Amino acid sequence: MSELLKITNAHYSSLIDGNPSEPESLEREFVLEHHQSSFGDVPEHRRRIVAILCQHYQRLHRRTSRNGIGAFARALTFEHFALLGLHPHLWSLSRGLGRRLDEYQSVTSMNDPMKTDGLEGAQKIIGRKQLAFIDLMLDVCHEEVDYMTAALNRRRLRESVTRAYKTNSRLKDSGIRPETMPALLALLIQGALPRSEFVTFTGLPPEAASDQLSKLIRIGVVVSPPSNLHGLEIGLPVWFAEEIFPGVQ
Template identity: 80%
Template structure:
């Protein structure tokens, strides 16, 4: 869908507490992005595409494909709708205003919710909030009744234009913005906690003790420090990974080949001496146990 939507209209007065929450979201998402190595982030992003599709289906009550937006449309809309807003925190608030407004537009159709979430995702990405590392759809799916109540999704107002937007502002838009900021914070906090080094160490230790696929493949505990280092750094030279295991070279290479066959360690065809992390669903569920990844 690439139709042009009216520019969102912010409430005339935005509470300081709301702006502070938007500011804090900028800080938290920047911290999360710095916490995750690029190769690990790429794996996580691929997993979240699947997770977002699942949660979107729960929200919309169908199994339709996720909304795909044309890049040119998004860039044009972003510049025209947010280019004149100098403060990043106010741009974030405006994105959430737009989400609310789209759901109440006169043009109601199947998939309008997916479109609103996809548009919010793209604007968040352009604002530097790294939405590929956390899932707004998961948060909304977990708080679906509140989301439906906050947006009136079950009883859309069917309004458009300046007059309709002004009505929306008086109809709980500020409460909706605060709700959406709460959801964003919860999801960023969840992933940040799951991927901090202490929690990663605990999750991997648990996986090595209990994961049936690791056991069946004959993976030994000595490889755990090497894999943890790979997960944190995203990539390692093969020789460094072997050294991290503390095993004799032959045994270390045997274990590495087993990890490669499982897909949790990846060797790129262009450089066999460089290892990268892999996060197949069966293993990623040990790191993000409350996520629907398949």
């Protein structure tokens, strides 16, 4: 899921910034040093979150070229969130902002140049806009976390997998039998299973179960890692992820 979201982040970054974007890859040592130097003296997590978003906003408004700064600022904010234990690699800030692009452009003054009368007026406008930016970013984060929390609910996963088995043409054309659904659902929920347990979950005779497993591996829904020949992991090709997590793209 994390790798898939990196791809969607690049797509939505292109939408937000108006130019093609590659996924930002930041050196962990740089992030750790930046986090400690910028937020090490802030004791409370909620204050750190606000400080991180303030810095994001300020980075966008430095008198430097905007090319690529938005994607960099979002990637850095994500890494700072990760250091606070917020696990942002299971949800996409860029996707949420892409869906609320007009609001994002408005609070970051990307649509219109800032017009003020004197320094005092400028500071007041910056203050209001910065608060509006923080409100929007927190709201978007909540929306994205709520989406993934609902999508990863076991009942919702069961409904999604059931629907996929009934309607997805790739599963049907590959000859995947409905009996494999409990095994695939168990693998999706747990992330990994021994081959023997997967076969047992299907309820099929060993030969038929092995044939079905080979077909699932062939279409990428199940992965057999070279490091563990007796184990299986879930695969999330884009077409399957879109079935299980509608709206993830």
